[in-house]
Amino acid sequence: MGDALVVRNLSKRFGGLRAVQDLSFSVKENETVALIGPNGAGKTTSFNLITGFHRPDEGSVSAFGREIVGLKPYDICAHGLARTFQVAKPFGAMTVLANVMTGAFLRDKKLEVARARAREAIEFVGLSAKEHTPARDLTTIDQRRLEMARALATEPRLLLLDEVMAGLNPAEIDQAVALVGKLSKRGLTIIIVEHVMRAIMAVARHIVVLDHGQKIAEGSPKEVVANQDVVRAYLGPGYVHVAAPGE
Amino acid sequence: MRVLRSSGALWLGLLTVVLLVLPLVVTSRFAIDIFIRVLLFAFIGVAWNLIGGYAKQLSLGHAAYFGLGAYTSTILQIDVGISPWIGMLAGGVVAMLASLPIGALCFRLRGPYFAISTIATAQVFMLLFLKFRDFAWGAEGTTIPNLGNAPLMMQFEAKAAYYYIALGLLAIGLAITYRIERSWMGYYLVAIGEDEDAAEAIGVNAMRIKRDIYMISAFLTALAGTFYVQYIYFIDPQTAFNFNISVEAALVSIVGGVGTLWGPVIGTVLLEATSALLQSWLGSSFGGIQLTVYSLILMAVILWRPTGLLSVLAEVYARIVRRGSAQTKKAVLDG
Numbered sequence: 371m372g373d374a375l376v377v378r379n380l381s382k383r384f385g386g387l388r389a390v391q392d393l394s395f396s397v398k399e400n401e402t403v404a405l406i407g408p409n410g411a412g413k414t415t416s417f418n419l420i421t422g423f424h425r426p427d428e429g430s431v432s433a434f435g436r437e438i439v440g441l442k443p444y445d446i447c448a449h450g451l452a453r454t455f456q457v458a459k460p461f462g463a464m465t466v467l468a469n470v471m472t473g474a475f476l477r478d479k480k481l482e483v484a485r486a487r488a489r490e491a492i493e494f495v496g497l498s499a500k501e502h503t504p505a506r507d508l509t510t511i512d513q514r515r516l517e518m519a520r521a522l523a524t525e526p527r528l529l530l531l532d533e534v535m536a537g538l539n540p541a542e543i544d545q546a547v548a549l550v551g552k553l554s555k556r557g558l559t560i561i562i563v564e565h566v567m568r569a570i571m572a573v574a575r576h577i578v579v580l581d582h583g584q585k586i587a588e589g590s591p592k593e594v595v596a597n598q599d600v601v602r603a604y605l606g607p608g609y610v611h612v613a614a615p616g617e
Numbered sequence: 618m619r620v621l622r623s624s625g626a627l628w629l630g631l632l633t634v635v636l637l638v639l640p641l642v643v644t645s646r647f648a649i650d651i652f653i654r655v656l657l658f659a660f661i662g663v664a665w666n667l668i669g670g671y672a673k674q675l676s677l678g679h680a681a682y683f684g685l686g687a688y689t690s691t692i693l694q695i696d697v698g699i700s701p702w703i704g705m706l707a708g709g710v711v712a713m714l715a716s717l718p719i720g721a722l723c724f725r726l727r728g729p730y731f732a733i734s735t736i737a738t739a740q741v742f743m744l745l746f747l748k749f750r751d752f753a754w755g756a757e758g759t760t761i762p763n764l765g766n767a768p769l770m771m772q773f774e775a776k777a778a779y780y781y782i783a784l785g786l787l788a789i790g791l792a793i794t795y796r797i798e799r800s801w802m803g804y805y806l807v808a809i810g811e812d813e814d815a816a817e818a819i820g821v822n823a824m825r826i827k828r829d830i831y832m833i834s835a836f837l838t839a840l841a842g843t844f845y846v847q848y849i850y851f852i853d854p855q856t857a858f859n860f861n862i863s864v865e866a867a868l869v870s871i872v873g874g875v876g877t878l879w880g881p882v883i884g885t886v887l888l889e890a891t892s893a894l895l896q897s898w899l900g901s902s903f904g905g906i907q908l909t910v911y912s913l914i915l916m917a918v919i920l921w922r923p924t925g926l927l928s929v930l931a932e933v934y935a936r937i938v939r940r941g942s943a944q945t946k947k948a949v950l951d952g
Contacts, residue, residue, distance in 0.1 A: 463811055464807060
């Protein structure tokens with residue numbers, strides 16, 4: 371299978387801070403890759419660089435065979451890359467349905483078509499019962515679901531999920547893990563930024579570890595948790611991985 | 618659902634009939650003058666609401682487009698002899714073209730900085746028209762030659778004719794808003810107003826959408842400018858680019874309810890009625906006190922109901938027709 375995303379020598383400085391340095395990794399089609407690392411390691415900045423919200427100082431990003439550095443976020447979305455935000459950004463005044471329809475308009479401007487596609491995405495994430503709820507009244511997990519549905523409605527090939535599990539309780543994390551698994555089964559390529567190790571071990575086939583803006587390790591989950599640099603920089607010496615059900 | 622929709626059509630039909638018959642029943646020139654002002658400012662509010670209400674770009678410079686519309690048609694009429702009916706459309710086009718560079722500059726700024734920069738644009742136009750006398754009469758302005766009853770030159774002896782033109786403009790503004798609100802464009806505008814980054818992340822070219830809706834808004838505002846100077850037979854920079862026009866355009870929408878079809882109309886009716894009543898009650902006994910009371914009422918409304926008075930009316934209405942209330946809400950929220 372081909373590469374969905376190839377990131378080469380990506381760098382970004384904010385003043386004196388090197389947020390991302392010489393980062394390279396690639397993601398194969400239909401693979402789920404996790405980006406992990408301590409706070410400030412450059413994970414969200416990497417997302418912003420890939421999705422066009424920041425322009426990298428150096429490096430290239432190629433998605434499905436096309437160079438996307440320099441494109442605007444909406445062009446990158448049209449090219450098939452959709453993202454969620456670390457702090458959910460629902461359109462508060464709109465209902466769940468209207469939120470997701472706004473995403474669906476990217477592919478078809480007709481109301482009826484967009485409504486049908488939006489309903490499908492809402493059902494997929496399990497929000498159908500709250501279709502007519504204003505987005506500002508949703509709970510945290512439902513806001514995350516909404517963001518995923520809205521991203522899905524743009525019919526992406528690659529989905530970038532930024533800490534969709536932060537702030538969720540253990541039961542909700544299991545639900546979110548199941549949802550990510552379902553997305554992957556649907557044929558989507560997924561890049562996920564996450565701190566919840568239990569979730570990462572359950573969903574990711576491949577892990578890239580960042581620290582101080584640099585890649586310090588990558589490999590399968592097993593390799594990564596055994597890597598001494600990763601334990602020192604991020605996991606801590608007491609880390610013991612408990613196998614999640616179905617792993 | 619069908620019952621509700623037909624009851625909405627019934628109300629709209631009833632309202633239309635009342636508005637059409639009104640100048641035949643009420644013949645006082647003073648009253649008709651107030652009606653015309655209400656219709657005109659409601660129309661300007663509707664035009665403003667497209668960019669300022671739905672997309673939440675708080676423009677305080679719509680006087681720029683009002684003035685450009687007014688000057689374009691007046692210059693064409695006096696210097697070239699072209700009918701203001703055509704001049705009105707020409708003014709709209711001029712305003713649209715002017716909105717492109719203004720938007721390109723101002724939309725780089727967000728929030729209050731955007732608002733401040735738009736104030737500056739209207740002021741710049743006023744200064745230009747004040748300074749360059751050869752171009753358009755400078756500070757003295759000019760009266761528009763009175764041709765008696767000349768419908769083709771947008772001049773009428775009967776005040777009612779102006780009333781119907783203003784009513785027509787408002788109807789056009791509302792129809793355009795209605796169409797936009799119920800299309801993908803309406804969703805995009807609200808999305809941009811709610812969170813521009815999130816909108817761009819799902820494929821919305823926010824700059825382009827804002828530019829397009831700003832052009833429509835500018836076009837409509839310019840039509841109001843032409844109409845106004847034709848109605849008062851006079852133009853000067855202070856009249857055409859008056860800051861009060863920018864403020865009023867925003868105010869009627871904010872008081873009535875931003876980002877709603879009828880908000881600016883409700884807002885204008887309430888504000889103009891309050892202002893006219895206060896003027897007649899208090900204006901003669903205590904000069905100036907009517908403005909103080911007016912301001913206090915305005916502050917109270919904004920503190921008490923920041924979402925606008927339309928939401929109060931909607932609640933009252935929902936309480937009366939409780940049975941249909943859940944469905945109304947659903948329909949309103951889904952657009």
